[in-house]
Amino acid sequence: xxxxxxxxxxxxILLSPGAARADADLFRKSNCMACHAVDQKRFGPSLxxxxxxxxxxxxxxxxxxxxxxxxxxxVWGQVxxxxxxxxxxxxxxxxxxxxxxIK
Numbered sequence: 001x002x003x004x005x006x007x008x009x010x011x012x013i014l015l016s017p018g019a020a021r022a023d024a025d026l027f028r029k030s031n032c033m034a035c036h037a038v039d040q041k042r043f044g045p046s047l048x049x050x051x052x053x054x055x056x057x058x059x060x061x062x063x064x065x066x067x068x069x070x071x072x073x074x075v076w077g078q079v080x081x082x083x084x085x086x087x088x089x090x091x092x093x094x095x096x097x098x099x100x101x102i103k
Contacts, residue, residue, distance in 0.1 A: 022100030026091060031084055032068075038102060045076045051102045064096035065089070 027033065027047075036042040036050075045053075054060035069092050071083035087095070 001035060023094050023101075026094060027098060030087060030091075030095065033087045034096065035081070043079055047102045049100050050098050054100060060100055061093060064099060065092035068092040068095055 018025045036045070036047055040046050040050070049063070053066065057063070067081065068084055069087055069089075070085075071081045073080035083094075
């Protein structure tokens with residue numbers, strides 16, 4: 001019985017939304033908020049719009065992670081997205097996964 005309880009507790013910890021909060025914290029700590037908001041357009045599209053656009057795209061995490069680091073232009077209009085080379089590969093991927101998780 002103790003083993004079952006320990007597994008349930010461990011599973012609850014692993015499945016808790018803590019990782020999503022960590023990604024949201026990373027989003028807030030990065031330069032992303034200067035141009036993006038979760039549910040409204042600023043200089044760039046809302047994160048909800050980005051998530052909707054790339055939904056179902058199996059290569060979206062890699063595409064967005066690269067775009068975070070090297071920047072981009074033309075996908076969402078005339079305003080270019082400046083590169084963020086200070087963001088590590090791992091953090092760029094975590095940010096991309098966070099963005100794609102937003103509904």
